[in-house]
Amino acid sequence: MIYTLLSNRGGVGKTTIAANLSLALSRLKEKILVVEGDFGAASLYLIFDIKPKINNFKDVLEGRAYIEDAIIEDFYPNLSILPNKIPIKTFFEMDAFKFIDVIKSLANNFSIIIVDGPAGIGKPSLISMKLADEIIIVTNPNPPAVTSALKLKKIADALNVRTRGVIVNKVPPNVGRGILRQIEIYFDTPILGVIPDDHKAEECYRRKRPIIIEYPNNTISKEINRIAYDVAGRDYE
Numbered sequence: 529m530i531y532t533l534l535s536n537r538g539g540v541g542k543t544t545i546a547a548n549l550s551l552a553l554s555r556l557k558e559k560i561l562v563v564e565g566d567f568g569a570a571s572l573y574l575i576f577d578i579k580p581k582i583n584n585f586k587d588v589l590e591g592r593a594y595i596e597d598a599i600i601e602d603f604y605p606n607l608s609i610l611p612n613k614i615p616i617k618t619f620f621e622m623d624a625f626k627f628i629d630v631i632k633s634l635a636n637n638f639s640i641i642i643v644d645g646p647a648g649i650g651k652p653s654l655i656s657m658k659l660a661d662e663i664i665i666v667t668n669p670n671p672p673a674v675t676s677a678l679k680l681k682k683i684a685d686a687l688n689v690r691t692r693g694v695i696v697n698k699v700p701p702n703v704g705r706g707i708l709r710q711i712e713i714y715f716d717t718p719i720l721g722v723i724p725d726d727h728k729a730e731e732c733y734r735r736k737r738p739i740i741i742e743y744p745n746n747t748i749s750k751e752i753n754r755i756a757y758d759v760a761g762r763d764y765e
């Protein structure tokens with residue numbers, strides 16, 4: 529299964545969730561792959577603090593390098609990472625739609641693929657949406673963010689791409705059940721998780737350390753772990 533994390537607004541927490549969710553999944557299931565979908569502004573390799581094995585992923589898209597040689601396998605057990613860094617000077621010269629077939633060709637080799645998608649509703653997001661079996665929409669709980677995230681849901685519906693659910697991130701303590709219930713109604717899809725706003729996320733991002741490893745008992749880590757059980761189809765223990 530390929531799941532793409534998408535948001536309409538930037539900075540809502542997709543990369544943080546993609547990295548930590550894929551790590552949580554790797555403890556529940558074999559063969560997890562996490563993919564950089566925002567190849568214009570790659571940041572997954574930064575949050576994992578890894579060096580991409582291929583400096584220009586355009587070479588893979590154009591058949592001059594093998595996808596297998598771009599995948600980093602020896603960083604965490606059961607978790608492969610595809611950083612997809614593309615220098616900005618070649619970014620505009622490539623046929624980005626080739627990304628769809630390249631990622632889909634990996635589906636049989638992995639039990640779950642998590643794609644850290646780009647923000648917005650432009651071409652890169654549509655590509656990351658089209659290659660997914662299901663998308664997971666990430667939003668913050670404030671009304672303008674929710675309204676723009678809803679556009680993404682409508683685009684997915686129009687393209688016949690299924691939405692697995694919504695993750696509401698950076699939720700302040702005063703946000704009540706009301707707004708969450710409204711999200712479920714507007715999006716007509718379940719809320720997969722509600723992740724609190726906590727400066728520990730920022731600290732881990734800065735230190736390039738996954739929060740579920742640094743602070744396994746933090747509420748963010750526990751909630752991402754619970755989401756992982758859901759995505760893996762396992763009962764939460």
Ligand SMILES: Nc1ncnc2c1ncn2[C@@H]1O[C@H](COP(=O)(O)OP(=O)(O)OP(=O)(O)O)[C@@H](O)[C@H]1O
Nearest residue numbers: 538539540541542543544647698725726729730733
């Ligand atoms: N639950 C949280 N609480 C507080 N800060 C958070 C939380 N989740 C993420 N952040 C912080 O928000 C910032 C943006 O996070 P992140 O890069 O994961 O978002 P993004 O949606 O991937 O952004 P972009 O759209 O630019 O790709 C980072 O500094 C991160 O540490």
Ligand SMILES: [Mg+2]
Nearest residue numbers: 542543566571
């Ligand atoms: Mg990101």
